[in-house]
Amino acid sequence: MAVLGLIGSSLREAFFMFWETLWALVLGFWLSGAVQAFVSRTQMQRVLGDHKPPALARGSLFGMASSSCSYAAAALARTLFGRGADFTTAMVFMFASTNLVVELGIVLWLLLGWPFAAAEFTGGVIMIVLLGLILPRVVPARRAEAARHRLDQDAAPVGGPDPHAGHGAPAADAATAGPLRARLRQPGRWAQAASYTISDLAMLRREIVIGFAAAGFLAVAVPAGFWNAVFLHGHGALTAIENAVVGPFVAIISFVCSIGNVPLAAALWHDGISFGGVVAFVFADLISLPLLLIYRRLYGAGLTLRLLAVFWLVMSAAGLLTELLFGAAGISAPARPAVIAPEHLAWNYTTVLNIVFLAVFAVIWWLHRSAARLGAGRGHARDPVCGMQAEKANAGAAARHRPPP
Numbered sequence: 001m002a003v004l005g006l007i008g009s010s011l012r013e014a015f016f017m018f019w020e021t022l023w024a025l026v027l028g029f030w031l032s033g034a035v036q037a038f039v040s041r042t043q044m045q046r047v048l049g050d051h052k053p054p055a056l057a058r059g060s061l062f063g064m065a066s067s068s069c070s071y072a073a074a075a076l077a078r079t080l081f082g083r084g085a086d087f088t089t090a091m092v093f094m095f096a097s098t099n100l101v102v103e104l105g106i107v108l109w110l111l112l113g114w115p116f117a118a119a120e121f122t123g124g125v126i127m128i129v130l131l132g133l134i135l136p137r138v139v140p141a142r143r144a145e146a147a148r149h150r151l152d153q154d155a156a157p158v159g160g161p162d163p164h165a166g167h168g169a170p171a172a173d174a175a176t177a178g179p180l181r182a183r184l185r186q187p188g189r190w191a192q193a194a195s196y197t198i199s200d201l202a203m204l205r206r207e208i209v210i211g212f213a214a215a216g217f218l219a220v221a222v223p224a225g226f227w228n229a230v231f232l233h234g235h236g237a238l239t240a241i242e243n244a245v246v247g248p249f250v251a252i253i254s255f256v257c258s259i260g261n262v263p264l265a266a267a268l269w270h271d272g273i274s275f276g277g278v279v280a281f282v283f284a285d286l287i288s289l290p291l292l293l294i295y296r297r298l299y300g301a302g303l304t305l306r307l308l309a310v311f312w313l314v315m316s317a318a319g320l321l322t323e324l325l326f327g328a329a330g331i332s333a334p335a336r337p338a339v340i341a342p343e344h345l346a347w348n349y350t351t352v353l354n355i356v357f358l359a360v361f362a363v364i365w366w367l368h369r370s371a372a373r374l375g376a377g378r379g380h381a382r383d384p385v386c387g388m389q390a391e392k393a394n395a396g397a398a399a400r401h402r403p404p405p
Helices: 002-038 041-046 053-064 070-082 087-099 102-112 114-138 141-154 180-184 187-221 224-230 237-254 258-270 275-287 289-299 301-328 349-369
Strands: 380-382 389-391
Touching: 002 102, 002 187, 002 258, 002 349, 053 087, 053 114, 070 087, 070 141, 070 275, 070 289, 087 114, 087 141, 087 275, 102 114, 102 258, 102 275, 114 275, 114 301, 141 289, 141 301, 187 258, 187 349, 237 258, 237 275, 237 289, 237 301, 258 275, 275 289, 275 301, 289 301
Parallel strands: none
Antiparallel strands: 380 389
8 A cells, every 4th residue: 555655646746747838748749849830941951951050050050940849859860960050060950859949948948946957058059069179089080971871771662763863962852942931821730730730749759768767666655865875965065076976977868858857857956966967867867777778789899888978977067167267157046946846736827727738739730630621641651660750851761662574
């Protein structure tokens, strides 16, 4: 009975965390879907060919306009790199698309307070600067070209050459062709945006569920003494450094990525982890164990180890530097809450916003279901494994079946 009570309390805590962020999730995913439907990816690929500051800035902006899913970010970065983008700039794109996105900032604000939302963007900029400085030296041009050659071999189509192959010739982006103003007046574009929103939610559903469930369990079932053994407390600068270094390790073994990290971060903050340690943990969604295995498959074991070392370094450094910068600026970390989520439903602004955005989600779902009738979906396919929606012309790999004569 005690175990059942513990499970029930954990699930209850997880539900109320989810309730606090429901409207923000709908808003964030809808914004992400709209940007994916209306912003041309071809233009992204055309302007990311080196790792000079302008290209890194463009990669960051394009990443901010992309999906917040860590797996989708890794796939998009791989596609951009395979089609001619610079390796460092592709990795900057990947970092920006998971750490500089609106929905993550909103959920951080709701569960942890505005200083953490501000820390997301401050630390994200720090990580991008550090990546631009460090990654080209750790992954020189010859290693990057070897990785690109590996991708070319893996993506070689069956049954004939790929007409879009080549490092400088990205495929035509038919889904976002034409002036933006004209696209905004087309119902099919909005239906396509809804389909992107639903596919992103389908792709992230496991991470979101695991993230909230794990956070509920950590908040209720894991005693503070456990975290005191993992994270140092009361040792001044040593505590700040150790927490920022260990935070990403917790992310690696937690198997949770993207927005799923935020409720877990709330549980860590509740249990006494340092501000910089929590920030570093949130940033470390790109080095969870499943993603490391994906990098190994895409780029090889040697390059994956280099990426792990660089990513871990810049994530920890960004968490620590953000904490120091905020301290110097007099920005205090929010008080550690006695509870992470409310203990019961109440008629307040959260409930009103949730009702409004549930109605918005109903419209999004209708647009998604009506996509074919509204003229959307042409040239797109849905990944049967992860649910990701992709443009056929911009697929990272292609296979063609040649029927027998």
